[in-house]
Amino acid sequence: MSARPGTVRPGGRTARVRTAVLRAAGDILAEHGFAHLDLADVARRAGVGKTTVYRRWGSVTGLVTDLLAELAHDAAPHRETGSLPGDLRAYALLVQREAADARQGALLRAVVAAAPCDGRTAAALRRFFEVRVEEWVPCVEQGVARGELPAGTDAAAVVRAVSAPLHQELLTTGVAPAPHAAECAARAAYAAAVAGAYAGAAPVTGR
Amino acid sequence: MSARPGTVRPGGRTARVRTAVLRAAGDILAEHGFAHLDLADVARRAGVGKTTVYRRWGSVTGLVTDLLAELAHDAAPHRETGSLPGDLRAYALLVQREAADARQGALLRAVVAAAPCDGRTAAALRRFFEVRVEEWVPCVEQGVARGELPAGTDAAAVVRAVSAPLHQELLTTGVAPAPHAAECAARAAYAAAVAGAYAGAAPVTGR
Numbered sequence: 001m002s003a004r005p006g007t008v009r010p011g012g013r014t015a016r017v018r019t020a021v022l023r024a025a026g027d028i029l030a031e032h033g034f035a036h037l038d039l040a041d042v043a044r045r046a047g048v049g050k051t052t053v054y055r056r057w058g059s060v061t062g063l064v065t066d067l068l069a070e071l072a073h074d075a076a077p078h079r080e081t082g083s084l085p086g087d088l089r090a091y092a093l094l095v096q097r098e099a100a101d102a103r104q105g106a107l108l109r110a111v112v113a114a115a116p117c118d119g120r121t122a123a124a125l126r127r128f129f130e131v132r133v134e135e136w137v138p139c140v141e142q143g144v145a146r147g148e149l150p151a152g153t154d155a156a157a158v159v160r161a162v163s164a165p166l167h168q169e170l171l172t173t174g175v176a177p178a179p180h181a182a183e184c185a186a187r188a189a190y191a192a193a194v195a196g197a198y199a200g201a202a203p204v205t206g207r
Numbered sequence: 208m209s210a211r212p213g214t215v216r217p218g219g220r221t222a223r224v225r226t227a228v229l230r231a232a233g234d235i236l237a238e239h240g241f242a243h244l245d246l247a248d249v250a251r252r253a254g255v256g257k258t259t260v261y262r263r264w265g266s267v268t269g270l271v272t273d274l275l276a277e278l279a280h281d282a283a284p285h286r287e288t289g290s291l292p293g294d295l296r297a298y299a300l301l302v303q304r305e306a307a308d309a310r311q312g313a314l315l316r317a318v319v320a321a322a323p324c325d326g327r328t329a330a331a332l333r334r335f336f337e338v339r340v341e342e343w344v345p346c347v348e349q350g351v352a353r354g355e356l357p358a359g360t361d362a363a364a365v366v367r368a369v370s371a372p373l374h375q376e377l378l379t380t381g382v383a384p385a386p387h388a389a390e391c392a393a394r395a396a397y398a399a400a401v402a403g404a405y406a407g408a409a410p411v412t413g414r
Contacts, residue, residue: 035324106323112378113320116313117242122381129379157372161395164371165364171319171378172336174329188368188399195398197391 020046021053022070025063030102034110039063061114065124067107071098072128078135084143084193088162088186091136095163096182099170112171133159140193152199161189161198227253228260229277232270237309241317246270268321272331274314278305279335291350291400295369295393298343302370303389306377319378340366347400359406368396368405 024045028037037060043053057063075094081087098104115122133156140155149158165185169177177185192198231252235244244267250260264270288294305311322329340363347362356365372392376384384392399405 033323109323113323115381116240116316116320126380157391160375161372164375165368167379168367168371168374172374173333174322184364184404188404189395191399191402191404192395195402197395197398 017046017048017052017056018066021048021057021063022067025067026103026107029064029067029106029110033106034060034064034113037063037110061118061121064107064110064114065121068111068124068128071104071107072131075132078139080139080142084139084146084148085186085190087136087139087143088158088190089183091139091159092162092166092182092186092189093179095166096177096179099166100176105170105176108167109171109174132163136162143193149193150196150199153193153196154198157198158189158193161192162186224253224255224259224263225273228255228264228270229274232274233310233314236271236274236313236317240313241267241271241320244270244317268325268328271314271318271321272328275318275331275335278311278314279338287346287349291346291353291355292393292397294343294346294350295365295397296390298346298366299369299373299389299393299396300386302373303384303386306373307383312377312383315374316378316381339370343369350400356400357403357406360400360403361405364405365396365400368399369393 021042024042025037027045028042039053039057039060040050042063043050046053053063057066075098078087078094079090081090098108111121111125111128115125136159137155140149140153140158143149144151144153144155162185165188166177166182169175169181228249231249232244234252235249246260246264246267247257249270250257253260260270264273286294286297288297305315318328318332318335322332343366344362347356347360347365350356351358351360351362369392372395373384373389376382376388
């Protein structure tokens, strides 16, 4: 909670420690999975004092939460391709690449695994998806404005529909979806939205 | 692996022990979550000897795997409503009810959580979804035969699309989807299938 300059200066020692620790934690997650993530081990790999790691992250779930924050921050900002099918395809391929990435896919599975047992991780996961959906909602809203989709379309539902089959596949099979699954997910979400499946029938307050 | 009669006779002592143990395990999962599931505690609640539970299930993941097998077995068989939108809606509402059920929703989250760390649980989870998809594929195939959907539609992809937004919501927010989300999921999968989103563009070998 302190606002010491070292905690925010990007090139400072604190930032370098964070980078080294998150890299080590991501390596261990990708190589051995969540069950083998241990703070002392992470500190050793990162070449950082154990006390520093315990003081700063506190627990494995604290570390995983910070990894997720880094993933959200690093993800390429969305590109607007000028057409809604193009935008939805770009989003589907972003989700697919994350799921297929050894470090990011393992991180997502670890976070989903830890969430039921840990309120902090659950909140970080919810926030990660909320931010993601908020980033892509304007593409759908522009599609509505251009007349590609019916008025009253629930833009967030369309964005969530794009990632849903890809996340379901990763989480239930443990195998990352292939790029053609992403193409299919984007095509399906667009077709359903054009047909009005996300307009009108949901409660007015929506979610 | 033994085929002693007691292991298969439905009303026998072995079956009664299993029922009591699975009920106790389901109660603990629903009340306290996966982190608090402990074989000795389950045995005590079920009124069964600890040794019996350790010998038969071996570990918490063994117990969870057996709970999942019971869930697959108990789920109401699919009803054919005579129209594909009706069938997809029935499936979506089955998935939604499971997610919203205190015991079944907690079980699904626990299994998804344990799968990355445990090969046996991962295999049970994959099998659970495969069986589920196989059960509902004929509804979609009949829809193709009736001319409701384009020829070449990937029936399994349509079934998976129905559950995807519901599972994504449960697993990323920890909150069970509402019935209107199930209605929307079924409507969207149907509209996308009618538009041909699941036909043709996927590789011929499928997956």
